[in-house]
Amino acid sequence: MAKIKNKKNSGQKLWLKGKKYILGGNMLLSKRPNLFLPDLWPTYFSKTKSCFIWDLDNKKYIDMSYMGVGTNILGYNNNRVDREVERAIKKGNISTFNAPEEVELARKLISMHKWAYKAKFARTGGEIASVAIRIARNYSKKNKVAICGYHGWHDWYLSANINKKSSLKNHLFDQLNIGGVPKEFGKLTFSFEYNDFDSLLKVYKKNPDIGVIIMEVKRNFNPKKNFLKKIKNFCTKNKIVLIFDECTSGFRENFGGLHLKYKIIPDIVLFGKALGNGYAITALLGNKKVMKEANDLFISSTFWTERIGSVAGLATLKEMKRIKSWKKITKIGKIIKEKWKRIFDKYLIEYEIKGLDSIVSFEFKRKNFNVYKTFITQEMLKKGILANNSIYVSIDHDNKILKKYFVEFEKVIKKIQILEQKGIKLEKLLESKASSLGFKRLN
Amino acid sequence: MAKIKNKKNSGQKLWLKGKKYILGGNMLLSKRPNLFLPDLWPTYFSKTKSCFIWDLDNKKYIDMSYMGVGTNILGYNNNRVDREVERAIKKGNISTFNAPEEVELARKLISMHKWAYKAKFARTGGEIASVAIRIARNYSKKNKVAICGYHGWHDWYLSANINKKSSLKNHLFDQLNIGGVPKEFGKLTFSFEYNDFDSLLKVYKKNPDIGVIIMEVKRNFNPKKNFLKKIKNFCTKNKIVLIFDECTSGFRENFGGLHLKYKIIPDIVLFGKALGNGYAITALLGNKKVMKEANDLFISSTFWTERIGSVAGLATLKEMKRIKSWKKITKIGKIIKEKWKRIFDKYLIEYEIKGLDSIVSFEFKRKNFNVYKTFITQEMLKKGILANNSIYVSIDHDNKILKKYFVEFEKVIKKIQILEQKGIKLEKLLESKASSLGFKRLN
Known part of the structure; x- marks a missing residue:
């Protein structure tokens, strides 16, 4: 694990309080920062709209991850x-x-x-x-x-x-x-x-x-x-x-x-x-x-x-x-699956794609997949995108959003290929502890 | 049971649908009409405010009963x-x-x-x-x-x-x-x-x-x-x-x-x-x-x-x-208990007063207490007051509201005394089936 450069964001600070005052820190396992990017995940929201979330420091993110863990097919604040x-x-x-x-x-x-x-x-x-x-x-x-x-x-x-x-x-x-x-x-x-x-x-x-x-x-x-x-x-x-x-x-x-x-x-x-x-x-x-x-x-x-x-x-x-939201999200999810495949093929990453068309996820055939997942989350977060290896698709994940996501996603996968070719261990580039794997169903 | 004069209110009509489509008719036993006035209870609300509820026919009632079954100390729509x-x-x-x-x-x-x-x-x-x-x-x-x-x-x-x-x-x-x-x-x-x-x-x-x-x-x-x-x-x-x-x-x-x-x-x-x-x-x-x-x-x-x-x-x-809502509702509840006692004493009804000072209830020493309770609910409902033998006190039960309640309540108790003296069975005056008794805790 590399040195943690950033000073703690407000969400991370509040998470310390969360763990102090609340059993398990929060109310849902799948919303704990350790599932994403333990030391850097913003963890709390101030506001939301469409597929965007603002953290406690008023930083805006595109949610290309759980969309409330499956609650918001029609986007946030419909x-x-x-x-x-x-x-x-x-x-x-x-x-x-x-x-x-x-x-x-x-x-x-x-x-x-x-x-x-x-x-x-x-x-x-x-x-x-x-x-x-x-x-x-x-x-x-x-x-x-x-x-x-x-x-x-x-x-x-x-x-x-x-x-x-x-x-x-x-x-x-x-x-x-x-x-x-x-x-x-x-x-x-x-x-x-x-x-x-x-x-x-x-x-x-x-x-x-x-x-x-x-x-x-x-x-x-x-x-x-x-x-x-x-x-x-x-x-x-x-x-x-x-x-x-x-x-x-x-x-x-x-x-x-x-x-x-x-x-x-x-x-x-x-x-x-x-x-x-x-x-x-x-x-x-x-x-x-x-x-x-x-x-x-x-x-x-x-x-x-x-x-x-x-x-x-x-x-x-x-x-x-x-x-007809189910048609929309299924169509979007299929596009995501296809694009993932194309990118993974291009950068020679062995993968497996899983899930409903509207709850898509991928896995690399690597022993320490959670390190890969954490690295992706880390790099995408820097670009203002919440992402790991699963996406609960919403109707607000439109072409513009997808394009933004895939431009950054491809860069990260390319980086992974280069690092692997150079024999550099991904762990060394993590600025946070690696994430734990979540539910079996999602991963 | 006397003939049901009124034609079914809209709430009663919807309750038939409720029973058709929902297991048990609704989601909480204590909100079923059979606990109050089975055939006449309005059962559903369109809107609320303070300690008032409007039914589906837009009739306004004072809630001198459960106030959401204890949820609304600060009144409805605080x-x-x-x-x-x-x-x-x-x-x-x-x-x-x-x-x-x-x-x-x-x-x-x-x-x-x-x-x-x-x-x-x-x-x-x-x-x-x-x-x-x-x-x-x-x-x-x-x-x-x-x-x-x-x-x-x-x-x-x-x-x-x-x-x-x-x-x-x-x-x-x-x-x-x-x-x-x-x-x-x-x-x-x-x-x-x-x-x-x-x-x-x-x-x-x-x-x-x-x-x-x-x-x-x-x-x-x-x-x-x-x-x-x-x-x-x-x-x-x-x-x-x-x-x-x-x-x-x-x-x-x-x-x-x-x-x-x-x-x-x-x-x-x-x-x-x-x-x-x-x-x-x-x-x-x-x-x-x-x-x-x-x-x-x-x-x-x-x-x-x-x-x-x-x-x-x-x-x-x-x-x-x-x-300091707890002080307010405790004070109001004590007043209610006192007034109940005075009225029951005045009309020679043997009674028992129970409950927290802010969740007051009474019982008559009668075998068929549920008939008495139903009669009270029936007569009070005619006056636009939701009442049985329990009141979850809220801050909105002010003097004006209490006065209105007790004027009508006393009339009903007086009526009960007269009926008893005449040897007329209360059942005969019920325009609905008698209510069931609710939770032991409340009664």
């Missing part, structure tokens, strides 16, 4: 969404009565997913997944759950790691700390691998009393060899409740759940992230079979009634539909 | 809070970077609770309680939990009912449906009764491996016979992590947690409800002992990073401090 939210705040955001918009949002989501019977809303992805597990277990009367993907921080999910420490290796992290999750839960949750139907069969053979499968429809790669269809048939045959967690994949390739595109219908689907274009709202839709049985369950929370969530959800759906 | 939230929305409510206000909110809450070391924020009460349980179990290395109060809908809490169906009788409901909560959790959570230290000892005798106690500081009645002190000593002696759930009691009698007033310090305290004056934000504070061990736990959620929560929290704290 006028049409914000206008509705502001109107809701002026009229009142909560009361002893309910917000009428929640009914309309439920109706709309159900009309988009004809198979669905009823909806439920929450504020975060972790809790809506826990609602789904409750409803699914209640219906199946069997408590064991098979998981494939990332489904939040709750006990039922992390407990996959209790009996086998590497269960969540390919879904979240390896060797995840499961302190505070009772051992008693260890016999209830099991992981299987994406695009590996046999891995599910293996788990099921040992646990024929599995009653629930929760999974992401698509992750780094497309489903292969009828993977989704096989799972669906397997669930039908064995009376297993199938939950698709589309908190990440929803609204990115089509208007609604990605399962509609694949024509594989689950019993329950979950949405979050992009549903409110940055405002906190998550949703569950369930079919008649499971929801009819769930009516008397106690699933209730004061802040689920807050008006902003459903208002933002409705405005976001309206705007998405109006401009 | 200017100073809303102004800050609107500013945050204009600047941007979320991004790939973090919101700087979360650090300031953490610092401020810790400065108010000197014993605390670090904070964590979430969006709902249920999830912040689950975070607390994770941190507490991680520290104690013992998974059994003793509960006394209401702590949300999650598995770890409801599982108290698995081995004994009446465990949550005095905390939530009797005979609660626990479908979907694995039986395996049944040996982990146990309830004890408020102001009954022996009931805790009894539970502990059977489960000496209890590692966590979570409880409300004060509920319907004041702590008696050193109850809190005894619990604290018991926890210290037996190395049990003590969590005070102050989602409801916080900021109502003093600036911060009620435990400060009683000078009993827990290991962890939870805040919610009033912390953001109606905007979704909940908080956990923990001492050094438990938080130091929790740093590597995986507790992380995208929407916990959303800016509105911490901005609303900061603005609410500032305004509470400026006007």
Whole structure:
């Protein structure tokens, strides 16, 4: 690691306070500076607009990274969404009565997913997944759950790691700390691998009393060899409740759940992230079979009634539909993938491209890939661009923005080629500690 | 039940749709019309201001009931809070970077609770309680939990009912449906009764491996016979992590947690409800002992990073401090209790008054109290007042409002006396089905 030239930026200074006063420093792992550029990442924002972020020193950046970790398909501060939210705040955001918009949002989501019977809303992805597990277990009367993907921080999910420490290796992290999750839960949750139907069969053979499968429809790669269809048939045959967690994949390739595109219908689907274009709202839709049985369950929370969530959800759906945002971001993402390929080919970097077309990411075939990733982040940051190896595409990533990004990106890759040819270790050029790798799903 | 004269109001019509499209009809049990006046309750709001709510037919009501179920100490649409939230929305409510206000909110809450070391924020009460349980179990290395109060809908809490169906009788409901909560959790959570230290000892005798106690500081009645002190000593002696759930009691009698007033310090305290004056934000504070061990736990959620929560929290704290809202609402609540007593005495109704001074409630000594409660709601609604037997006091319940309320309230109580004297059953005058009773805590 080279000497840190710059004196600490205001964000880095505040991060020290963040770590002092807040458990883990902040509220989301994927927004910690150590995932990007530990000692130099600006870490906090003062304002945003479109795909731009201003840090605490009022420096402006183009966000070619996470766009709120997938929350802002319609860009930051989308006028049409914000206008509705502001109107809701002026009229009142909560009361002893309910917000009428929640009914309309439920109706709309159900009309988009004809198979669905009823909806439920929450504020975060972790809790809506826990609602789904409750409803699914209640219906199946069997408590064991098979998981494939990332489904939040709750006990039922992390407990996959209790009996086998590497269960969540390919879904979240390896060797995840499961302190505070009772051992008693260890016999209830099991992981299987994406695009590996046999891995599910293996788990099921040992646990024929599995009653629930929760999974992401698509992750780094497309489903292969009828993977989704096989799972669906397997669930039908064995009376297993199938939950698709589309908190990440929803609204990115089509208007609604990605399962509609694949024509594989689950019993329950979950949405979050992009549903409110940055405002906190998550949703569950369930079919008649499971929801009819769930009516008397106690699933209730004061802040689920807050008006902003459903208002933002409705405005976001309206705007998405109006401009067909899923088409736009898919098209942009495809262009990014192509350009990446061309650049990597040109500079003879072996690579792998992954992800949905609208959540693109690459990896180099290098042992110390995180050093490469950190170097890219470092060099791009100097040019006013937030970048690592993943981009959550938004509608505001237009040609002008892409051009700016690729001019700088190509320079960095070229530099990497030269350094490699000269045998200079990239570590030596890092002005910060190297980043850690984030979620398996993203990298 | 008398014939329903009125044709359905717009809220009642929408409620039919709510029940059609949403599991349970809405997102919070305490906002369902069946708790108030099943067939006539307006159920949905169009706008709010101060302590007024307008329904979908634009009828204006004074809210002398739940004020958002405890969220709005500073009244609906508090200017100073809303102004800050609107500013945050204009600047941007979320991004790939973090919101700087979360650090300031953490610092401020810790400065108010000197014993605390670090904070964590979430969006709902249920999830912040689950975070607390994770941190507490991680520290104690013992998974059994003793509960006394209401702590949300999650598995770890409801599982108290698995081995004994009446465990949550005095905390939530009797005979609660626990479908979907694995039986395996049944040996982990146990309830004890408020102001009954022996009931805790009894539970502990059977489960000496209890590692966590979570409880409300004060509920319907004041702590008696050193109850809190005894619990604290018991926890210290037996190395049990003590969590005070102050989602409801916080900021109502003093600036911060009620435990400060009683000078009993827990290991962890939870805040919610009033912390953001109606905007979704909940908080956990923990001492050094438990938080130091929790740093590597995986507790992380995208929407916990959303800016509105911490901005609303900061603005609410500032305004509470400026006007000493806890003093105001306590004073108002005491007046309400006194006036209720005078009216009940005058009309010879046997009663019991309960609750914090700022969350007042009464009960008649009648078998069919819910019929009395429904009748009161029905008659008050006709006068444009939302009322049952509980009032979450806000600063906007001023003398003028109280006067209006008590004039009408006294008329209803007088009517009840006359009806009783004439031997006319109240049921006959109900124009709606009778309400169900709500949370034990409130009634």
